[in-house]
Amino acid sequence: MKCALITGGSRGIGRAICIKMAELGYYVLINYKGNVAAANETLEAVRAKGSDGELLQFDVGNEQEVTTVLGGWVEGNKEKYVEVLVNNAGIREDNLLFWMNSTQWRNVLGSSLDGFFYVTKQVINSMLMKRHGRIVNIVSLSGLKGLPGQTNYSAAKAGVIGATKALAQEVAKRGVTVNAIAPGYIKTDMTAELNEKELAALVPMNRFGTPEEVAEAVAFFASKASSYITGEVLSINGGLYT
Numbered sequence: 001m002k003c004a005l006i007t008g009g010s011r012g013i014g015r016a017i018c019i020k021m022a023e024l025g026y027y028v029l030i031n032y033k034g035n036v037a038a039a040n041e042t043l044e045a046v047r048a049k050g051s052d053g054e055l056l057q058f059d060v061g062n063e064q065e066v067t068t069v070l071g072g073w074v075e076g077n078k079e080k081y082v083e084v085l086v087n088n089a090g091i092r093e094d095n096l097l098f099w100m101n102s103t104q105w106r107n108v109l110g111s112s113l114d115g116f117f118y119v120t121k122q123v124i125n126s127m128l129m130k131r132h133g134r135i136v137n138i139v140s141l142s143g144l145k146g147l148p149g150q151t152n153y154s155a156a157k158a159g160v161i162g163a164t165k166a167l168a169q170e171v172a173k174r175g176v177t178v179n180a181i182a183p184g185y186i187k188t189d190m191t192a193e194l195n196e197k198e199l200a201a202l203v204p205m206n207r208f209g210t211p212e213e214v215a216e217a218v219a220f221f222a223s224k225a226s227s228y229i230t231g232e233v234l235s236i237n238g239g240l241y242t
Contacts, residue, residue: 001027001079001080001081002025002026002027002080002081002083002084003026003027003028003029003080003081003082003083003084004018004021004024004026004027004028004029004082004083004084004085004086004222005029005031005056005070005082005084005085005086005119005123006018006021006028006029006030006031006086006088007031007060007086007087007088007089007115007119008031008032008033008060008088008089008090009028009029009030009031009032009039009042009088010030010032010035010038010039010041010042011035011038011042011188011189012186012188012189012190012211013088013138013183013186013188013211013214013215014030014042014086014088014089015038015041015042015045015211016210016211016212016214016215017086017088017211017214017215017218018030018042018045018046018053019042019045019046019049019215020212020215020216020218020219021046021051021084021086021218021219021222022045022046022047022049022050022051022053023049023051024219024222024223025051026051026083026084027051027052027053027080028043028046028051028052028053029053029054029056029073029082030042030043030046030053030054030055030056031055031056031057031058031060031070031089031119032055032056032057033057033058033059033060033089034057036055036057039055039057040055043055056069056070056073057069058070060087060089060111060114060115060118060119061107061110061111061114061115061118062118063114063118066115066118066119066122067118067122070119070122070123071122074122074123074126081126081127081130082123082126082127082133083127083132083133083134084133084134084135084136084222085119085120085123085124085133085134085135085136086136086137086138086218087115087116087119087120087135087136087137087138087160088138089111089112089115090108090111090112090115090138090140090153090156090157091107091108091111091112092108092150092153092190093107093108093152093153094149094150094153095149095152096148096149096151097151100151100152104152105152108152108153108156109152109155109156109159111156112153112156112157112159112160113156113159113160113163116137116160116163117163120135120167124171124176127171127174127176128171128174128176131174131175131176132175132176133171133174133175133176133177134176134177134221134222134226135167135176135177135178135179136179136180136181136218136221136222137160137161137163137164137178137179137180137181138180138181138183138214138218139157139158139160139161139164139180139181139182139233140153140154140157140182140183141182141183141184141185141235141237141240141241142154142157143156143157143158143159143160143161143182144157144158144161144182144233144235144241145241146158157182160180161180161182161233164178164179164180164231164233165231168230168231169231172230177221177226177227177229177230178230178231179221179226179229179230179231179232179233179234180232180233180234181214181217181218181221181233181234181236182233182234182235182236182237183209183214183236183237184203184209184235184236184237184238184240184241185199185200185203185208185209185237185238185240186208186209186210186211186213186214186236187208187209187210187211188211191208196208202240203237203238203239203240204238204239204240205238205239206238207238208238209236209237209238213236214236217234217236221234
């Protein structure tokens with residue numbers, strides 16, 4: 001059974017990706033950290049598309065949790081294999097570097113950069129053995145351009161971009177592609193506190209993007225149509241940064 005694992009899949013962009021993968025016929029593994037109700041809502045939405053899935057609760061930045069929960073799932077489900085991995089989980093703890101504390105730095109790097117490493121390590125072996133796999137990393141405009149007040153977030157996402165390019169070269173011969181998607185301002189819970197009207201005026205398209213628009217790009221990178229594309233970063237930002 002072909003599976004798609006989406007980290008941070010309970011809300012926002014992650015939920016939209018889960019639903020899109022369900023539409024494509026994947027058995028969807030929905031990772032979440034703590035919001036059980038939101039995770040169950042995503043699972044219901046997946047089932048409403050005629051597919052199925054299950055919830056995997058673990059903190060992507062916690063190596064022991066990833067090894068126990070995800071590693072345990074891999075060992076216990078030999079008839080299934082993760083064909084598509086979407087490393088979407090990540091948090092923001094914005095602050096100017098002058099005021100940023102070490103916990104804010106570690107938390108943000110841990111969720112994105114450590115999470116990429118811990119999760120990918122658990123599923124990449126089966127992709128290499130089957131000589132087929134798709135890894136899509138959700139990064140950010142911040143990782144390309146850098147944004148003030150987001151030194152930690154920019155560093156984390158820039159790190160994942162570098163890792164994307166390096167890993168893509170390591171696994172290409174085995175039919176595994178590794179790409180990244182860098183959203184700009186997307187209308188989600190994470191951007192709810194931002195001044196949308198003011199920020200949208202800076203975007204050439206004069207609006208925020210939608211989670212569904214990001215999910216469509218993930219679907220492309222997961223498809224056969226993208227078989228000769230690897231190590232790339234696709235920006236989805238309405239022309240804000242090119």
